[in-house]
Amino acid sequence: MADFTLKEINTLEYVRPExxxxxxxxxxxxxxxxxxxxxxxxxxxxxDKFIGGKGYDLxxxxxxxxxxxxxxxxxxxxxxxxxxxxxxxxxxxxxxxIVTTISxxxxxxxxxxxxxxxxxxxxxxxxxxxxxxxxxxKEIVVLIDGIDSKIKLxxxxxxxxxxxxLSAQLTDYFDKEKPVNISxxxxxxxxxxTELGCxxxxxxxxxxxxxxxxxxxxxxxxxxxxxxNIKAVVTRWGSVSMKSxxxxxxDALKNVTKLHAGEINTLDPKQNxxxxxxxxxxxxxxNDHDCLPVNNFKYGQHPEAHNIGEAVYEHxxxxxxxxxxxxxxxxxxxxxxxxxxxxxxxKGQKVFVDGPEYETVAGCGSNLGIFDPFxxxxxxxxxxxxxxxxxxxxxxxxxxxxxxxxxLITKEHTGGxxxxxxNRLNALELLHQMVRGEGFGMIVGKGIRKMKAIFAKDFGxxxxxxxxIGMESKxxxxxxxxxxxxxxxxxxxxxxLKGPQHDEAWLIFLDMVHNFMPTxxxxxxxxxxxxxxxxxxxxCGLCKLPWNDIVPEDNRxxxxxxxxxxxxxxxxxxxxxxxxxxxxxxxxxxMSEAVYNFQRLFNxxxxxxxxxxxTLPYRAVGPVTVDEYLSRAERYDKDLTENYKVDxxxxxxxxxxxxxxxxxxxRYEQLKxxxxxxxxxxxxxxPTVETVKRLGIDFxxxxxxxxxxxxx
Amino acid sequence: xxxxxxxxxxxxxxxxxxxxxxxxxxTQFCAAVRLNGKLVSSPFFETKEIxxxxxxxxxxxxxxx
Numbered sequence: 048m049a050d051f052t053l054k055e056i057n058t059l060e061y062v063r064p065e066x067x068x069x070x071x072x073x074x075x076x077x078x079x080x081x082x083x084x085x086x087x088x089x090x091x092x093x094x095d096k097f098i099g100g101k102g103y104d105l106x107x108x109x110x111x112x113x114x115x116x117x118x119x120x121x122x123x124x125x126x127x128x129x130x131x132x133x134x135x136x137x138x139x140x141x142x143x144x145i146v147t148t149i150s151x152x153x154x155x156x157x158x159x160x161x162x163x164x165x166x167x168x169x170x171x172x173x174x175x176x177x178x179x180x181x182x183x184x185k186e187i188v189v190l191i192d193g194i195d196s197k198i199k200l201x202x203x204x205x206x207x208x209x210x211x212x213l214s215a216q217l218t219d220y221f222d223k224e225k226p227v228n229i230s231x232x233x234x235x236x237x238x239x240x241t242e243l244g245c246x247x248x249x250x251x252x253x254x255x256x257x258x259x260x261x262x263x264x265x266x267x268x269x270x271x272x273x274x275x276n277i278k279a280v281v282t283r284w285g286s287v288s289m290k291s292x293x294x295x296x297x298d299a300l301k302n303v304t305k306l307h308a309g310e311i312n313t314l315d316p317k318q319n320x321x322x323x324x325x326x327x328x329x330x331x332x333x334n335d336h337d338c339l340p341v342n343n344f345k346y347g348q349h350p351e352a353h354n355i356g357e358a359v360y361e362h363x364x365x366x367x368x369x370x371x372x373x374x375x376x377x378x379x380x381x382x383x384x385x386x387x388x389x390x391x392x393x394k395g396q397k398v399f400v401d402g403p404e405y406e407t408v409a410g411c412g413s414n415l416g417i418f419d420p421f422x423x424x425x426x427x428x429x430x431x432x433x434x435x436x437x438x439x440x441x442x443x444x445x446x447x448x449x450x451x452x453x454x455l456i457t458k459e460h461t462g463g464x465x466x467x468x469x470n471r472l473n474a475l476e477l478l479h480q481m482v483r484g485e486g487f488g489m490i491v492g493k494g495i496r497k498m499k500a501i502f503a504k505d506f507g508x509x510x511x512x513x514x515x516i517g518m519e520s521k522x523x524x525x526x527x528x529x530x531x532x533x534x535x536x537x538x539x540x541x542x543x544l545k546g547p548q549h550d551e552a553w554l555i556f557l558d559m560v561h562n563f564m565p566t567x568x569x570x571x572x573x574x575x576x577x578x579x580x581x582x583x584x585x586x587c588g589l590c591k592l593p594w595n596d597i598v599p600e601d602n603r604x605x606x607x608x609x610x611x612x613x614x615x616x617x618x619x620x621x622x623x624x625x626x627x628x629x630x631x632x633x634x635x636x637x638m639s640e641a642v643y644n645f646q647r648l649f650n651x652x653x654x655x656x657x658x659x660x661x662t663l664p665y666r667a668v669g670p671v672t673v674d675e676y677l678s679r680a681e682r683y684d685k686d687l688t689e690n691y692k693v694d695x696x697x698x699x700x701x702x703x704x705x706x707x708x709x710x711x712x713x714r715y716e717q718l719k720x721x722x723x724x725x726x727x728x729x730x731x732x733x734p735t736v737e738t739v740k741r742l743g744i745d746f747x748x749x750x751x752x753x754x755x756x757x758x759x
Numbered sequence: 760x761x762x763x764x765x766x767x768x769x770x771x772x773x774x775x776x777x778x779x780x781x782x783x784x785x786t787q788f789c790a791a792v793r794l795n796g797k798l799v800s801s802p803f804f805e806t807k808e809i810x811x812x813x814x815x816x817x818x819x820x821x822x823x824x
Contacts, residue, residue, distance in 0.1 A: 317764075317793065317816040328798065332791050332821055335800030357798070556821045560790050560801060595822040600764055602819070603785040609820055 051205035051216065053188060059084040059198040063173040066293045069131030069625040070094065074107060075174040075198065077189060079275050080121055080181030084198045089175060096743060100130030101158050101585035102642040103176040104147035105649060108156060111180055114652045118151040118267070119274050121182040127166060127232070127280075128176035131626050133588020134167030136287055138304045138621065139311050140590025142167045142372025144248060150266035150545070151242040152439075152494045153522040155650045157266025157545050160585050162371025162380060163248030163259075164230035167588070168193065168284035171291055183276040190221065191282040194228065203278050208236035210247045211398075211432045215258045217279055218251060225285075226251040231258070233279040234269030235434025237481040241492025243443070244269025245436045254367055260401045261371050261380060264436040265548055266523055267494075273434070287373060295627030303620045307593060311376040315597050321379040322369070323361055326405035330356035333409070337679075338529040338555055340414040342468050343445035344518055344666050345675055347529040351418035355408050359420050365399075377592050379404075388425045390475045393432075403427040403437075409527035410441020415448060416468030422475075429478045438548075439494060442524035444474055446495050446517050455508035461487045495519040515665040521546040521655070530667045532682070533559040535570040538718050541663045542574065544646045550591070551578040557609050571721035576610070582639035587622065594618070641742040644726075644734045648744070651733060652752055658732040661719060669711045673700045676707075683707055733758050761813045770811045776804040779815065791818040 064071050072094065076085040089103070097106045104126035111124040125148045135141035144166025150157035169177055172193025179189075186206070190199040207213050214231040222228045231249045238244025246263040263269075294300045315321055319328050330352060333339040337347030353359075364381040371380040383400045403411075403423050411426035412418060430437045444466075450456045451466040458464065464473045464487065480488025490501055495517045502508035518525040523546025530536040536559075539552035554573055557563040564570045584591045595611045602608050615632045623629050630638075650656030669683075670676040676683055677700060687693040687703060691710045695703060723730060727738035733756055739745045753759070761770045761779070768782055776799055780786040791800045793816045799807050809815070 318818050329821070331798050332800050335802050336790070553822060556790050557788075561788050561820070563788070596819065598819040603788060603817070608788050609822075 051203060051207075053201040053203050053220070055199055056202050057082045057084060057200040059086075061086055061173065061196050061198065063193060063196045066171065066291065068295045068627045069292045070099070071170060071173050071175050073174050074103070074176045074178060075169075075191065076178045076180070077198075077200070078181040079179060079183040079187060079277065082183075082200055084200070086174070096641055097645075098130065098586040098638055098642065099175060100128050100133070100143075100588050101145040101147065101160075101582070103128045104145055104158065105156060105642065105646055107176060107178045108147055108149070109645075109649055109652070111178065112149060114654060116149060116653075118149045118154070118271055122180060123149045123271060125179045125268065125271055125275070126176055127169070128588070129166030129170050130586055130588025131292070132621060134170055134287065134292055135300070135304065135621075135625065136289060136291075136372070137308055137374040139307055139376045139593035140372070141375065141588075143584070143588050143590050144263070145585045145588070146246060146263040146268055148266075148268050148271045149653065150268070150523070151270050152267050152496070153546055153655075155521065155545065155653045155655050156646060157268060157523070158585065159246075159263035159265050159268060160550065160590070161246070161248045161263040162250075162261035162590070164250040164372070165232055165248045165280075165282055167287070167372070168230050168282040171284045171287065172282060177280070179275065179277065179280070182274065186276050186278045188217070188278050189280040191280070193282070193284040195283075206278055209432050210235035210434050211258075211260065213279060214247060214249045214260070217281055218249065218258050221281055221283055226258070227253050228283050228285055229281060231279050231281050233434075234272050235432055235482075237433035237435050237478070237492065238269035239273035240484045240489060241435065241481050242267045242270050242494050242497070243436050243439045243492055244271075244273055244434050245430070246272060247431060247434065250371060255365070255384075257399060259371070259380065259382065260431055262431060262436070264438060266545065267436070269434045269436075292625055294625040296624045299620065299624035303617050303624060307614070307617050308374075308376045310599065311593060311597050314600065315377065318597055320357070321377050321592070321596065324357040324364070325360070325379045325381045327357040327360040327403070327408060329405040330408055331358070333528065334413075336556075336560060337532070338559075340409055340445070340527050340529055342416045343414060343449040343516060344525070344529060345449070346678060347531075349413060349418065352413060354418045355412045355420050355423060360403075363420060363424075372590075375590075377590070377597070379592065383424055386421075386424050386428065388428060390425065390472065391429055391479050393428070398428055400424050400428045401431060406527050407437040407441070410438050410445075411474075414441050414445040414527060415474055417471055417474070419471065422471045425475060426478070429475065433478060433482050435478065435481065438526050439524040440478070441527065442518050443491055443495055443498070444477060446498065447491055449516055450502060450508065450513065453512070455513065456502055456506055460506050494522065495524055496522045512671075515671045517664055518666060519547070520663055520667075521660055523547060525667065528553070528555060530555065531669055534714060534718055535564055535573055537663060537668055537715055538570060538574050538722055539577075540667060541715070542661045542719065542722055543578070544643070544650060547667075551581055553577075563609070567717055567721040568725075570718060571725040574722045575725045576636065579636045579639040579643055580610075580615070582643050583618070583635050586638060586642060637742070641744050644738060644742055645744050647728075647732075647734055648739070648749055648752060651756065656733065657756075658719060658723075658730070661732060663715065665708060665712070668715060669707055670704060673704060676700055676704050729758060761809055761811070761815060763815045764817065770809065770813075774809045776807050776809065779809060780804065786817065788820050789817050790821045792816065793818065
């Protein structure tokens with residue numbers, strides 16, 4: 048018996064449209080202030096230009112907010128969409144949702160690509176995109192019931208804030224007989240006390256008979272969700288098959304699905320083994336290549352890293368199928384059963400932990416100087432259940448720990464806590480403080496950019512050194528890769544539209560290990576093609592892992608192996624078979640390019656989106672401190688003498704640090720020039736009139752925006 | 760003999776991962792291999808010796824998350 052009550056406050060009955068070639072051509076709008084529920088048709092021009100998924104999200108957000116809208120204004124929208132290909136069972140990675148909002152951390156649109164069944168179920172219920180605006184005066188639950196063709200709003204009381212339990216209770220409440228019909232979006236109790244809130248998206252794991260979770264982690268979307276007083280959004284849908292999208296060419300869809308799934312089933316066991324170990328195989332590989340962040344990105348490897356890699360997690364993960372979408376052959380969403388936390392409200396109780404993935408292992412493990420797989424599980428569990436982004440939490444606490452060790456902050460500021468690297472109990476205590484809304488954890492929960500300001504203003508810490516070691520750009524915390532020796536990846540982070548997240552471009556190995564792009568122009572080309580192609584997955588409702596994390600055995604014979612050309616061809620076939628819009632591989636990049644440039648313009652509309660905002664902390668570019676230089680002295684000496692032709696004879700190390708910095712920072716600015724030129728942007732990083740016209744995004748308000756920035 | 764993907768290659772005493780890669784074409788983008796199920800990354804290619812009858816798979820470029 049549920050110990051909470053749901054009071055129905057508004058209901059809309061609707062006629063559910065049949066899906067037509069991957070689309071419903073409808074959007075669902077819920078105003079949480081007025082409780083109004085509206086269904087609109089989506090214009091064909093919008094469909095042709097924005098494709099779906101993130102494209103739709105950005106278009107509806109653009110129309111919801113003004114340039115002055117802040118994250119906590121009622122006008123801010125949370126948009127959730129899958130895409131025309133989303134919801135294809137059996138196609139690897141074929142069931143993603145893309146979430147956007149104006150981020151509390153950055154003030155610009157954030158996007159997050161997440162598994163679970165919500166996006167596909169919402170589409171099958173009749174809506175290509177859901178837009179949530181306004182702010183409810185009371186806690187609210189939204190139900191999108193595609194089986195009964197009703198949208199319902201409920202006021203809720205007595206429902207837990209704990210995201211895991213809340214989702215399980217609502218799954219049980221809305222379809223006790225067939226829990227697999229339910230997907231829940233919620234956040235946790237720390238989201239409203241911090242700016243690092245994530246969203247948990249669920250699916251019901253029929254074999255384990257439990258609700259499972261994936262996170263839309265980045266940029267504080269959960270904080271916006273909590274601020275709007277949304278307790279949960281629930282979608283209910285029934286059976287799913289390869290015909291659910293009503294594809295244009297069913298046989299072609301079956302064929303390409305069989306090819307891609309078959310290849311992954313054959314090759315994943317030989318390559319990354321993600322069906323067994325998720326993405327934890329990356330831990331030892333990154334460590335061996337000096338790319339695993341250790342102690343706030345100061346170092347790239349540690350002798351104890353093997354304790355937190357695939358060799359350990361393979362034996363900890365619960366065995367069984369772990370796809371976050373139906374029939375996904377990659378099946379990388381692993382979890383750990385019967386884990387017993389040693390702190391917090393679940394201390395001593397057996398819990399199921401969904402994860403960890405590489406980012407959580409590196410962020411909440413090595414980057415904190417902690418190499419204990421069970422500590423990482425506990426961080427993973429509490430971040431999820433409290434509704435916190437494990438990446439921003441990991442990178443944020445790493446910054447705090449370095450500040451503490453440098454004496455920039457002391458126990459006087461941390462409430463008596465020793466926050467030096469490796470302190471497991473106090474790292475966890477910060478999370479618990481974020482839930483309780485008290486203590487130093489409340490400052491940490493504001494993110495690195497605001498922490499830097501507080502530490503400088505209130506604690507007297509030196510601003511310049513914090514600027515160098517605070518691993519944020521545009522206000523978003525870095526994800527977990529070292530970039531010091533890869534200029535291309537510095538660009539991949541610094542010029543990423545939403546901030547330093549690797550889902551736009553991950554070029555470290557091509558650049559640093561393989562030296563595949565030696566010139567600025569080579570790097571600029573990569574920083575054009577890869578972000579554009581990766582954007583395409585977000586338009587269509589797909590996961591990118593099946594594209595290039597498992598590759599054909601003959602891929603290495605291709606002149607451009609990084610593009611995995613065979614798979615690009617399959618994606619073109621996939622798109623054609625579902626939508627009926629015949630495309631070749633060459634057509635995919637222009638689809639993304641329009642949306643990508645539109646997002647850059649959206650940043651501009653919000654007061655950002657220019658060159659000065661594509662900056663990096665120096666820790667991402669080179670050694671900040673003398674001991675950091677000395678830890679890789681041979682490498683840096685070589686860089687100075689061979690690449691920059693500097694005579695280092697008789698130089699003190701501090702002088703070498705300064706000279707190297709000057710050269711490396713200049714090199715990054717040169718890269719910006721090359722990338723902006725390749726993308727068709729001005730030297731200030733703004734898309735030119737010619738570019739927006741070529742891409743067909745020369746809408747009246749876009750042209751006015753450009754004009755207001757002197758781009759005519 | 761050792762097996763690399765679907766190929767069989769003559770084995771010799773002291774054979775390293777680098778020796779093995781040098782016997783194959785198009786391996787310039789190989790950053791890690793699985794040697795009898797265990798990961799070996801490129802910094803160890805010159806020193807890691809391959810036992811006879813090993814089964815080896817070349818990993819993709821390592822594409823990141």
